[in-house]
Amino acid sequence: MITEIFPDYMNFVRLYEKDGTFKKSSVLNELNNSFHIVNHLGHSSSEYNMGIKINDVDSLTNSGPFLLYSQGCSPGAFDKNDSIGEHLVKNPFGAFAVVMNSRYGWYSPGSTNGPSQYFDYEFFDAIYNEEIKALGKIHQDAKHDLVDQTNLYSIMRWCYFSLKLAG
Known part of the structure; x- marks a missing residue:
């Protein structure tokens, strides 16, 4: 599980739709609390x-940018035109960098072990x-660690080429 990687000293705020904590107002509140790292697994589009x-x-007011x-x-x-990822890195109160899919992200229903999760x-x-x-180098290493799977699974290949770093 991803949280096993993070050091013990890190604090987490988890927002889950199933718990009723994942709401627009909650997300904006947490982003404005100047978190340094945001890790999102959920639905998106080029504008959402x-x-x-x-x-x-464009309404963010946090004191420090985030990844x-x-x-x-x-x-x-x-x-x-004007994807949300673009807005996030161009906004002074947004992200200093984003890692996002230019096309589909892939998940496994009922699991946190979908292709994009790897x-x-x-x-x-x-x-x-x-x-x-x-x-x-971090982004390249993550892809390099999974490059062998891109020949075995077409969805892993899709994820490999769709995932972009900006910022």
């Missing part, structure tokens, strides 16, 4: 991510277990 829309990103990793579909579709896991493994410091 983490339960918020582009105009919500956002999202497994959702298409928030990093930078070929679309890339998410390897990304944070590169930071906390391998202690890689540069974001580009």
Whole structure:
């Protein structure tokens, strides 16, 4: 599980739809509390991510930017006009960097072990277990760790090429 990677000193806020805690107001409140890392597993589009829309990103007021990793579909579709990923990195109160899919993110219903989850896991493994410091190298390492699976599973190949770093 992804939380096993993070150091003990880290604090977490978990927002889950099933618990009724994942709401637009809760997401905006937590983003404005200046969290440094945001890890999102859920639905998205080029204009919608983490339960918020582009105009919500423009209303952020946090005191420090954050790193956002999202497994959702298409928030990093930078070929679309003004994707939410683009707004997040261009906004001074948004993300200093995002890792997002330019197309579909893939999950397994009822599980946290879908194809996109493996890339998410390897990304944070590169930071906390391998202690890689540069974001580009972290992103490359996460993909490299799974490159052999791209020949075996077409969905893993899809994830490999869809996942983008911006910021």
